[in-house]
Amino acid sequence: MYHYRLVFNNDITWITFHNAYDFGYLVKILTGCFLPHFLPDFLYLVRYFFGQNVYDMKYMMGFFPGLYGGLESLAGTLQIVREVGLSHQAGSDSLLTWRTFQKMRLTCFDSDEKELRKYGGALYGLKI
Structure with missing residues (x-):
């Protein structure tokens, strides 16, 4: 991860769906x-390695009425169709998560990056 600059790189944005364990x-x-042992220390390390550009859609959708459930449900609500593969296959889930x-x-933030950044760095289920 170091060699490929996947960590300590603010140009990378990490998109997840309920991935605190990952x-x-x-x-x-x-x-x-x-x-x-302590949550603040863990969250510090996540920010240290991955930066503030970590977006957990499961966390984010809690702030928008009508968005709920798992990845498939959220994608369906937003009218996104799985293009390849099956559920719970890494490549297929990654593409569905990204789309x-x-x-x-686009719909919740109207492409407003400043508003979107308010949700960066938080992981679903992990609150201080």
Whole structure:
């Protein structure tokens, strides 16, 4: 991840859907240590490695009436169709997540990057 500049790179935006456990796994690999015992310490490490451009759609949709459920439900509400593969396949889910995020960004934020940034860095289910 270091070699390919996937961490410590503010030009990369990370789009997720309910992926706190995945970030836990990545933080553990990147540090080579056990995960921190305290949530603020863990969130600090997520921001340290991945920056503020981490958007968890499961977290974000809680602020918009009518958006609820899992990825498939959210995509359906936003009229996004899975183009390839099946549910719970990495490539297929990644493409659906990206396309759904783009539609959410367009419809919920009217492409207003400043407004969108308010939701950066938060992961669903992890609150201080």
